[in-house]
Amino acid sequence: MRLFLKPLFVTFVSIALNGCFFSNSDDQRWELEPSGTSSLALSRDARFALLYSKQQQLVLWDLQESQPLAELGSQDQQTSTVSRIKISDNGRYAITASQTNFAVWDLAWTQAKGLWSISDGTIRDVDIANNGERVLLGLTNGKAIYVNLVTGRRMEFLAHREKVNSVALSPNGRFALTGGNDYNAYLWDTSSGQALHKFEHEQRVNRVALHRDGKYGFTSDGGNHAVVWNLVTGEEIAQLNSFSRQLIFSTARFSDDGQMLITGTPSSRVMIWDTQNGKQLDRFETEPLKDARPPRSVVYDAAFDHHGRVVTGTSAGIAQAWKLD
Structure with missing residues (x-):
């Protein structure tokens, strides 16, 4: 009996330490694109989704209302594959990007404001401010570029020594958080280019996120080092508490009050964290694309809706809403 109970006890403790089982019971779902998507973004309140697929191009x-609002069409005349999409914090504008160019869209009028090309590097990530005029790009050449599309002002942040993998721009466009292959993330001022804080990691930084009010920042690397920071002091608030050997995230977003953080992975998983102590509060397993091998989906984006649910959008072309326990 002792030999039987010991491994059973170890298994129970392991489950308890790592949180509850993944839940596959969603509260609502939307079949957006049966063939899957190569990129997708949600508005902050999870009401709108902008997605790209080769079959339908860009669709809002x-x-x-559970219905498509507009078919925006292709990003450029070459019908380039859109690999990155971000919607501004206020939900009015969006930026879409291929590897070599990007477009800004006015979602209220469902039309493009312009198309711009990048010649000195490949685009890795993008973000956009609330006025739709200020954008942030992370490039393979180690540059993080901030551009005012109206005035033409361009700021190149050159502190990174290798690829810039992930970028985040404050809603007013004043501050940027960038992370790269040089194991570092920087919070910097887009008006001066001055680095305000440097956050060091032991591996490549692959995901960053900013709280909308500027209280907190989040950085994570290719290992299991994922940290919530106080952006005023630059000090660590909490590390995400997980016994996984790797915590690789494909998306991350703070709740409006900053007390929770949603993360998604390239392997279907969505996790909710307490930002003050790093504990995992809940987690879900998103639906994979039908007949996909392996049966996984990339979580492109996640947000909290007005019902307090978590809404996810994935490469399977499916959006799902989840109730928190």
């Missing part, structure tokens, strides 16, 4: 959905 209203998840609250």
Whole structure:
């Protein structure tokens, strides 16, 4: 009996330490694109989804009404594959990007404001401010570029020594958080280019996120070092508490009050964290694309809706809403 109970006890403790089982019971779902998507973004309140697929190109959905709002078409005349999409914090504008160019869209009028090309590097990540005029790009050449599309002002942040993998821009466009292959993330001022804080990691930084009010920042690397920072002091608030050997995230977003953080992975997983102590509060397993091998989906984006649910959008072309325990 002792020999039987010991491994059973170890298994129970392991499950308890790592949180509850993944839940596959969603509260609502939207089949956006049956063939899957190569990129997708949600608005902060999870009402709108902008997605790209080769079959339909760019399509804007209203998840609250459960219907597509507009077919925006291709990003450029070459119908380049859109690999990155971000919607501004206020939900009015969006930026879409291929490897070599990007477009800005006015979602209220469902039309493009312009198309711009990048010649000195490949685009790795993008973000956009609330006025739709200020954008941030992370490039393979180690540059993080901030551009005012109206005035033409361009700021190149050159502190990174290798590829810039992930970028985040404050809603007013004043501050940027960037992370790269040089094991570092920087919070910097887009008006001066001055680095305000440097956050060091032991591996390549692959995901960063900013709290909308500028209280907190988040950085994570290719290992299991994922940290919530106080952006005023530059001090660590909490490390995400997980016994996984790797915590590789494909997306991360703070709740409006900053007390929770949603993360998604390239392997279907969505996790909710307490930002003050790093504990995992809940987690879910998103639906994979039908007949996909392996049966996984990349979580492109996640957000909290007005019902307090977590809404996810994935490479399977499916959006799902989840109730928190």
